[in-house]
Amino acid sequence: MKKILFIINPKSGMDRVKALKSLIDQNLDHSIFEYKIAHTEYAKHGTEIARQGAADGFHIIVAVGGDGSVNDVIAGLHNTNAALAIIPKGSGNGLARSMKIPLDSAKAIQLINKEKKITIDLGKADGKIFVSNAGVGFDALVARKFAKSNRRGMAIYSWIVTKYLWMYKEKVWQIEVDGTPIKEKAFILTVANAAQFGYNFKIAPHADLQDGLFDIVIIKKYPKILGAVIAIRAFNGSILKSKYVLHFKGRSITIRHPELSLLQMDGDVYKCGTEVKIEMQPASLHVIIP
Numbered sequence: 001m002k003k004i005l006f007i008i009n010p011k012s013g014m015d016r017v018k019a020l021k022s023l024i025d026q027n028l029d030h031s032i033f034e035y036k037i038a039h040t041e042y043a044k045h046g047t048e049i050a051r052q053g054a055a056d057g058f059h060i061i062v063a064v065g066g067d068g069s070v071n072d073v074i075a076g077l078h079n080t081n082a083a084l085a086i087i088p089k090g091s092g093n094g095l096a097r098s099m100k101i102p103l104d105s106a107k108a109i110q111l112i113n114k115e116k117k118i119t120i121d122l123g124k125a126d127g128k129i130f131v132s133n134a135g136v137g138f139d140a141l142v143a144r145k146f147a148k149s150n151r152r153g154m155a156i157y158s159w160i161v162t163k164y165l166w167m168y169k170e171k172v173w174q175i176e177v178d179g180t181p182i183k184e185k186a187f188i189l190t191v192a193n194a195a196q197f198g199y200n201f202k203i204a205p206h207a208d209l210q211d212g213l214f215d216i217v218i219i220k221k222y223p224k225i226l227g228a229v230i231a232i233r234a235f236n237g238s239i240l241k242s243k244y245v246l247h248f249k250g251r252s253i254t255i256r257h258p259e260l261s262l263l264q265m266d267g268d269v270y271k272c273g274t275e276v277k278i279e280m281q282p283a284s285l286h287v288i289i290p
């Protein structure tokens, strides 16, 4: 029998834990798998549980939660033999959507039965692992405001974006992409490994989780009245066609600004210094995909 560990963030999503257990009982193939459930008790606890689970020989470790929970589990799983699976329970679910994992829990569990696995790249920013993206511009500010709010979902996210868009002051960033210097006044400066921030907002629509490269996307200073046009482009996958957008590929990125202090990774915000280094970690996580 193969061993599966479900790591549940009880603070994420609406389904009660009991409902999830019965969904697992109904949808997991019990002729292949035996399972255990662990609950996170505090932020980042998922990292410790996942690391221990991989050391204890669990074949698949399932992150049940939003992008923050997925990030916690990945931080404990990378470069181990265990594979990540996701039951998306957040509101944005960026990685799950990028990998086309069903948002329906029963379907996400059924997917695990097929055991289709790939090995994906990860990123490391300021020493911390991320999977979807890391950013220092407006996305970092939004992540901070979103973290402070106890409400979740597209409506509150859009409200925060609309409120702070107008007062955001773009910075002139010093960037190095594999040693090539770039200087740009930017609204968004995101290093993407996967396609989207969540909610189908595709900041790097062609990002490939297996190409060993980041997509560096810069949204330059633009007339704020055009915010909706840029958002529409992000939702329909054409953001790179905007004249306000620059796009590079690279493995090793350095970002500097004397006032740099906030870095978002997979939607969670961290304090940082005036220089951040972001390094590709190629082929370092096994993941269950459709």
Ligand SMILES: Nc1ncnc2c1ncn2[C@@H]1O[C@H](COP(=O)(O)OP(=O)(O)OP(=O)(O)O)[C@@H](O)[C@H]1O
Pocket (backbone or CB within 6 Å): 009, 010, 011, 012, 013, 040, 041, 042, 043, 044, 045, 046, 065, 066, 067, 068, 069, 070, 072, 089, 090, 091, 092, 093, 152, 153, 267, 268
């Ligand atoms: N038991 C817990 N108590 C408090 N915080 C937790 C707990 N378990 C996990 N966390 C933290 O909660 C944060 C947010 O989790 P996650 O992104 O999964 O949910 P969410 O905020 O509901 O999703 P979304 O951001 O998509 O709305 C993560 O950074 C994680 O470390």
